[in-house]
Amino acid sequence: MSRKPRIAIFSADAKLGHEVKGATRYTFLATLLVERGFEVDFITSGFQHWEKRQRDLATFDTSMHAFNVKFIAEPSYPANMCPQRIWAHHVMAKRVTAYFDADHDYDLIYCQIPPNDVTLAVGRSAKRYGIPFVVDVNDLWPEAFRIALDVPVLSDIAFAPFERQARRAYALADAVVGTSDEYAARPFRDRAEDIPKLVVYVGNDLEEFDAGAAENVGSVEKPEGEVWVAYAGNISALYDLETLVEAVAIAAKAHPELRLKILGDGPERASVDGAVERTGAPAELLGYMPYRAMAAWLKASDIVVNSLVANAPQSVPTKIGDYLASGRPMINTSMNAEFREKVVRDGFGVNVVPGDAEGLARVICKLVEDETGRARMGRVARELAAAQFDRPHSYEATVDLIRSLIAERSK
Structure with a gap:
């Protein structure tokens, strides 16, 4: 019997277990993929972004999920915009690279952006091992940062690394999913529109x-x-x-x-x-x-x-x-x-x-x-x-995209 197609999904800010706060877009997709016959490893941070605390991984209950949860250690940070968060994502980028160096038997990698540097690291791992790489654009960095800090010249200098990381991450993508038309179009500002593009609203069930x-x-x-x-x-x-x-x-x-x-x-x-x-x-x-x-x-x-x-x-x-x-x-x-x-x-x-x-x-x-x-x-x-x-219907388009990329790879 042939094995199930194996998918890795990376999300930095998911709500898991019995947590109250956090994003559910990617956990819903992971569950749907399992229901559609895929094996899914959900890779995320040991740090709970929304509550700004480290999860107790020794007692963490992931039994309510049909997918496998893989925690990667990330340093704590106190606020959404702070130097500690930049450093934490830098550390996560290195550790997620090490994760895929140790385990790269995947048929496809699906990755949330931002964080830009982590997405870039995941994309480079995908290319290193010849794995189809899908970028899901959930927010725009550094555009979102300019709300809090928009100082002529200074902001351009401060945010240049985020812009560069985004451009390089998008260049590695084999397909793009966006939570709006604008977000789905963002990767093609710096590259030809030569890969599949899909708009799937975050939505709900x-x-x-x-x-x-x-x-x-x-x-x-x-x-x-x-x-x-x-x-x-x-x-x-x-x-x-x-x-x-x-x-x-x-x-x-x-x-x-x-x-x-x-x-x-x-x-x-x-x-x-x-x-x-x-x-x-x-x-x-x-x-x-x-x-x-x-x-x-x-x-x-x-x-x-x-x-x-x-x-x-x-x-x-x-x-x-x-x-x-x-x-x-x-x-x-x-x-x-x-x-x-x-x-x-x-x-x-x-x-x-x-x-x-x-x-x-x-x-x-x-x-x-x-x-x-x-x-x-x-x-x-x-x-x-x-x-x-309605996610049970709208997210089927993402499942179809994943199937088509895996099929193309198998050829």
């Missing part, structure tokens, strides 16, 4: 979302007559939550039934707390919560907000799948042309210019007053979630 919402509906108490505006996700410099707080404070003067629910946490929480205190906005910061509980809060809300600063590099963020699944109209402040066009074309929400609290307040008021319009946008959102963001 609609069945899990709905089950979680039903399971936790009793824990969400919503007083009759209240209208909830909800944000779910990280509280960082990329997300314009202070403007959202200010807008709700303004809108609540005309609509005292308004409430803002912020589901998440992050380094800018103190600033958002300060904005709530300063404006007197009817807002509640609920912190991180398990995914299935978050689903119940989103479905209980009336409006969801994709709140980003003007120069944020995200195009179709992870949370969009959950927002659409909630069946609620979306207010979008992202200036990404791809996503703004999608909001208008598909009709599930309204675009607003970021940083404009008065303008955002006017849109919130219009949606509060237009229950029929909210219902129409919500129906469109839910239909789009099923058609384009």
Whole structure:
């Protein structure tokens, strides 16, 4: 009997075991590949990026996963942007190289980017051993860093290594998967479009979302007559939550039934707390919560907000799948042309210019007053979630791509 095709997936920031925080795109793909007849080794860091702590590998429970988990030791770092993180990824790049030198009996390697230097190391290993290499573009470095540090000349010098690493990693790819059109196109800025390219939104599992919402509906108490505006996700410099707080404070003067629910946490929480205190906005910061509980809060809300600063590099963020699944109209402040066009074309929400609290307040008021319009946008959102963001269906395209690359190699 011939062996199953063997796949290696590398992701630096996955949620594993019983962890609450972390990315699930790559663990979902790994599970799907196992179900489709592949053997999968999931290679990741021993450091939990989202919680900024080392995992206890001696007691870590990976039994809930159908794939094999391979931890690689990585030094700790205290923040998303700090010298220690750069060093930690440098160490990880060397150690992942050593991993593939010791075990390179793979039919394909699938790798998340960023971190750029780790992806470059994985790509070089793939080329060294003649293994097809797929790059999954989940974020853009150094573009994302310029939000926090955009100083003429200095930023160009500081970020040049990240730019160089990305260019070299993309040059090694045999195929590209992106979480948006923009991200999928990024590798071809520096190389000919001579390899397969696929757009697969991060998305979610609609069945899990709905089950979680039903399971936790009793824990969400919503007083009759209240209208909830909800944000779910990280509280960082990329997300314009202070403007959202200010807008709700303004809108609540005309609509005292308004409430803002912020589901998440992050380094800018103190600033958002300060904005709530300063404006007197009817807002509640609920912190991180398990995914299935978050689903119940989103479905209980009336409006969801994709709140980003003007120069944020995200195009179709992870949370969009959950927002659409909630069946609620979306207010979008992202200036990404791809996503703004999608909001208008598909009709599930309204675009607003970021940083404009008065303008955002006017849109919130219009949606509060237009229950029929909210219902129409919500129906469109839910239909789009099923058609384009439901992972059990949309990720099959990635499985097909992997099969085709392995078949091509076998020839």
